[in-house]
Amino acid sequence: MNITVASAALAVNEKLNIKKRRIKNGKSKTRLSLVTGTHGDELEGQYLAYMVGSYIDEHIDLLDGIVDIYPALNPMGIDSITRGIPMFDLDMNRIFPGSKNGTMAEVICSAIADDLAGSDICIDVHSSNIFLREIPQIRMSVPTAETLLSYAEMMNVDLVWIHESATVLESTLAHTLNTRGTKTLVVEMGVGMRITKQYCDQLFDGVFNLMKELGMWKGETAFVRTPIISQGREVGFVNSDAAGIFVPCAAFGDTVKKGDHIGDVVDPLTSAVVEKVEAVCDGMLFTLREYPVVYGGSLLARILQPGVSGGGEK
Amino acid sequence: MKKKVLFSLRSPYREQLDIIGFCFGSGRKTAAIVGAMRGNEVQQMFVCSRMVQELKKLEAQGKITDGCEIMVIPCVNYYSMNIGKRFWAMDNTDINRMFPGYDLGETTQRIADGLFSQIKDFEYGIQLASFYQPGNFLPHVKMMDTGFNDPKLMKDFGLEFGLIRKPRPYDTTTLNYNWQVWETKAFSVYANATEDIDEDAADDAVYSILRFLDKHKAVNTTTPLGYNTKIINEANTMQIRSEHAGIFKSLIEIGKRVDKGDVLGVITDPLDGELISEIKSTVSGTVYFEYHDPLINSNTVCFKIIK
Secondary structure: OEEEEEEEEEOOOEEEEEEEEEEEEOOOOOEEEEEEOOOOOOOHHHHHHHHHHHHHHHOHHHEOEEEEEEOOOOHHHHHOOOOOOOOOOOOHHHOOOOOOOOOHHHHHHHHHHHHHOOOOEEEEEEEOOOOEEEEEEEEEEHHHHHHHHHHHOOOOOOEEEEEOOOHHHHHOHHHHHHHOOOEEEEEEEEOOOOOOHHHHHHHHHHHHHHHHHOOOEOOOOOOOOOOEEOOOEEEEEEEOOOOEEEEEOOOOOOEEOOOOEEEEEEEOOOOEEEEEEEOOOOEEEEEEEOOOEEOOOOEEEEEEEEOOOOOOOO | OEEEEEEEEOOOOOOOEEEEEEEEOOOEEEEEEEEEOOOOOHHHHHHHHHHHHHHHHHHHOOOEOOOEEEEEEEEOOHHHHOOOOOOOOOOOOOHHHOOOOOOOOOHHHHHHHHHHHHHOOOOEEEEEEOOOOOEEEOOEEEEEOOOOOOHHHHHHHOOOEEEEEOOOHHHHHOHHHHHHHOOOEEEEEEOOOOOOOOHHHHHHHHHHHHHHHHHOOOEOOOOOOOOOOEEEEHHHOEEEEOOOOEEEEEOOOOOOEEOOOOEEEEEEOOOOOOEEEEEEOOOOEEEEEEEOOOEEOOOOEEEEEEO
């Protein structure tokens, strides 16, 4: 059953409609919401939404509960390859919980948050942006970790990144829902504007494992991996100091030692290596730059090592 | 006047970005005035360029107070201005959502840090601000209610209205908010336009800043008589939103007084021209914001009224 969660009239002969699909079977009222497409340049969740929905369709008798799939919170953004809401300054994931009496974007966000609230669990799927590739991971703030960590461990991700909370992140969808008592996991994986089938397959197994653990799925599920938990570890950030073209020589997911050569920033005009990029610490490369053009400050890699955690939600 | 490069950033394909500051007087860091941080803030840059002209004249006349330094930074993000983008050209991030910045962080965090490190120690901070929607503002001054600042200081600009805004989570990374956290008394001055130049409104903004600087004895100058500024909490102003979408036409000018029930604008069907809705004022007061774009979506703020 397709349901319009929020709607607003656009200037010329069109409505902005936020839709969800509800799949329901059995007697249980346990509800899992799979939500994605907040940022229009993040597409990994599109394929995951399709996979989850189509698999349940094929095995509907194994479902005992409600699965709500929201594939596109920002449909105009996805349609126009725009990260934010077109013609709106603020990131959509910085204006939750929205307002019933606010601007168009705030009214939409308010309706989305109200519709999602009350789910037993919500999975908010993000990709990285077009610049970085990320291993499948779940991010959560320290205050929510006690509630969320056990669920995150069921999700077949490689990493659970527990970061300090920040005031600016109080306006995310996940913060809004967690504050309202709806447990919400923020998934981050892959790269912007692309679909990484391998990661979607991995998360697919995690979603069904979670459903099984919640008593919503009676079918067989795949064995899930145990994620690395960032708590007690430090995340090393590798930023470019020079401007040019970044060419990595380490592979995504590699384990590196501090000082290892992981890539170069080169100048195509002078044919010079303008920066030799080295690992800032020992650990695993769990983020690696995908888009080659860099300025001073461009993030090139993140490395997970033992120490104190840091970072942030999308 | 001294022209200083406050921060530089190398680009792979363009000339180096140099953020320029114009410094007048020397000694105690008294006032920093920041213009365009977005690529479409042409009016904000223009007001600052006018301030540079006025301060040059005052300096030549010996009317910058001894021991006071005033810095004007007309344009932080001309990279985006030169290619017609509002946000940072490479990754579309907003420099004004990156404060206080981070010198080892991402590019726009480094720009924010490079700028903020140069302006955070000033006693007064004045930002020429723009609104995220296309529209015109009655020149006014605004400050965030962080508890660090005295709203009555807004009276010293002599603009008709001074608004107090309660910060939201997304405001906590703006220049204005962080200035206050670092104990600078920070204000946003709205000079009507953004992408167009409105010379009258620019004059009002320049006079208001000079009035403020004169009041605080940073300069010695005479300006046209200002208003007895009315200080208002932004939450007590009325936002009038469109209930429908279509072609928008405003029927009122900013600065006009309206009564409850007055028709402020109309929306017509963009295809057949039929009148869809009349936008009526729900309160009596002064219009201080007017949406300025022929096309309008539903739930768009089209007028703001000070009751």
